[in-house]
Amino acid sequence: MNMQFEASREEAVAQIQSIFDRQRQVYLAAPYPDRETRIEDLKKLSQMLTDHQDEIVQAISDDFGNRSATETLFCEFFVVLDGIKDTIKQLRKWMKPQKRHVQFTLYPGASNRLIPQPLGVVGVIVPWNFPANLTFAPLTSIFAAGNRAMVKMSDRSSRLADLLGRISGDYFPPEKLSIFSDNHQIGPDFSALPFDHLLFTGSTQTGKSVMNNASANLTPVTLELGGKSPAVVAPDFPLDVAAERIMYWKLLNAGQICTTVDYLFLPEDKVDAFVDQSRKLVADRYPDLLSKDYTSIIDDTAYQRLWETIRDAEAKGAKVICLSSDSEGDSKLRKIPPHLILNATDEMQVMQREIFGPILPIKTYREASEVVGYVNRHARPLALYPFTKDKALQDFYITHIISGGVTVNNCLLHVGQHDLPFGGVGHSGMGHYHGYEGFVNFSKMRPVFYQGFLDGMKPLMPPYTATTKKILNFMLRLAR
Template sequence: MNALVDIPAEFLQCLEDQRAHFEANRYPDAAQRVSDLKALVRLVADNREALIEAVNKDYGCRSRFETTFAEIAVTLDGLQATIKQVKKWMKPQKRHVDPMQLPLARARLIPQPIGVVGVVVPWNFPIAMVFHPLTCIFAAGNSAMIKMSENSNHLAMLLKDLAPRYFPAGKLAFFEDGGGRGPAFTSLRFDHIFFTGSPATGKAVMASAARNLTPVTLELGGKSPAVVAPDFPIEKAAQRILWAKTFNAGQICTNVDYLFLPEREVGAFAKAAKAFCAKHYPNINNGDYTAVIDQRSYDRLSAALDDAKAKGATLVNLIEGQNPDAGKRIMAPTLVLNPTDDMELMQREIFGPILPIKTYRTREEVASYINDRPRPLAFYAYTNERSLADWYIYNTLSGGVTINDSLLHVSVHSLPFGGIGNSGMGHYHGYEGFLTFSKLRPVLYQGPIRAINMMLPPYGAKVEKMLNLMIRMKS
């Protein structure tokens, strides 16, 4: 396998079992794929409470609503949407036949399963990030081995226990993390690796996969910007942006990482942001607000705030008068005014309830700042002017876009999800996810008569005349 990494025997045995399972059923029909997808529905629906509780234990405090909405409900919705479409997606596609294959040849593109897919799951939405790629993987007819995050151990152990009740190990298997198992997992000779995590780890995964020439889909992060145009109501913008920034305590790869505001609107935005938090989080310790995942992350975010303050930023606590429970890693949502590029908050993805605010005068200034930095996973523009929204879309580049809101393009199952450059490569969700985990196999069915017979050697004037005619027709 890989002489550089010590690979656990259970990984090797499982991969062997999954290869055998795939070889025994290389092209599951539509009925089998629908059956597999429905089994995923049952796994999630039957064990809803246990899944929610496992994630809560892993976080220490995870909003029950956020887990139910963003992980259970959205997952089931995506599965049901795929069940309705998978038979159509499987159909061979007709393709144009060139003149030299006429008159009776046919060309088709046939989606075929690729084999065994290795999935590396992050901790921030661990249920969704198991079942969203699995939906595409099973729709395409593959098997899957899934490695959970070290911060999702309760969920990992639950899924290891549940999966055999719904699938044979040759179809689906789960593994917990710990003890350097990540590099060993991505060193396996999978047919495809699907990884969600940081750009730094994504580089390591890609390097590991390269040793086996294993294709990868990388869903990474980065600093996703938002801009509020002068025409957009500032109170509405604050409500929608703060909803995103406080959801899961900001621990979302597509969250607003920094915000551009017109210079005159900063005070009004801060006032509206405080009003939003006072209304929706009157008691930040009551369980509606999610904890930071672990102490290391909490300490990193706290240090980044201290660094920003020391370098001249103004910090605006959005829940004044409340005392977040630091022992449970509850962190106050905070605005950071006048951030500079040398601050830690502007150097890396924040992944927490902190929002730096920059001011601007022209749209060109905003686009130039964004384009001078690594490609973000998402971009958000708040404007009621369609021409301005289009200008931002065509003068910046990101993984995805939502206009006049944040995050929500990710929940549209018919839209592919994926980054570009530093924020990732490849897509999943919907039809594009089906294609990611399929081999689009080109097939030519030659007819009993072929036109190329008229151009066989020995080549003479007649053949040359025909060739010149073909070139003139295409010139």
């Protein structure tokens, strides 16, 4: 269902409320869809993506100004389609009630079960940077758990939102799935609905507002936020391999990824070599920044902010290195050439907020403890990327720095593992989804106790006697 909202904002909010009420009503009438129904829903998600692949790729590119089709197909289509396939394969096992231990002394013949049950109506607030992935990946978990969903997309993804809203009705009725564009800035009203769960992906600041709105209804929230995710290259790791991997992920989607490398620690004597390697990699991979392989910055505001970030760093003493022969980029297409920022300090804007662009600050270190100390003095990051062959050093970074997730000797790949949960910690988020943890996140894991024929509590009922005391003392001895 497409919610264009040509009417007033008040009418738009009323329409959203009406759809929510309808979804809740239908859920209450059939609160536990069977596995076959859930699999059918998952297959419809996959079919919607597959049937409209070219249109979706083009809509995303149009919203960006230019978005690499290869990056869209890999990051948005492959990851989601493979995740749906894996979820269908695992769903029977996930839905099966779990047996839990019973304290048999008191409850002979009784049993315990943990039964996954649908929550009801789930709200999803989608950002603009990976709008198809961050719509369909959550829906995979939401539908697997047997829920209904309302999805609000970013106003920066208006073309994709219009497309998905238009075609979704061919696959799902609005009481199952409704997709909303946001040309009326309805975010606060959307997050204030009494959802049974609300998933938000976006900035930390907006996440605080979303959580505040949800709190009025005690709506549980999953927040997938930003965070300055560091990479650290150890002296033992081949620098050319590290540069190859780090620069690939840093420039994917022109750096507009919440889990990308936001800053890099290098040994003092490795900086020049890393700069040289990065120049060669950019020349080989992006000989023409105007090509369709290099993604645009999402809008003029973000484009100007990134240039201001570069100028601010230079004015405050950083050495700014443009890695492209085209140092000016293109303002019309919003293409910014890749930059390295050497001697970055906390006084610079580039180290104060998530960059979301093709700019990589570099800090130097001598001891691993310096890296740990610096990261731990700041908000907990969404990801951590240690590069070292030393298992003890890997473990040192993993155990001494808390982050949402970790990829060792590469970047971002933990996010695409279907059997690993994805989520932040602290200012980088709360809660997890993907795979089984996504199924659990959008389920009520409901504990159920089944009373046996004999009631083990009967001897403990009043009036309390000497026999009661003996039984209780016996129980206490067993418990110790």
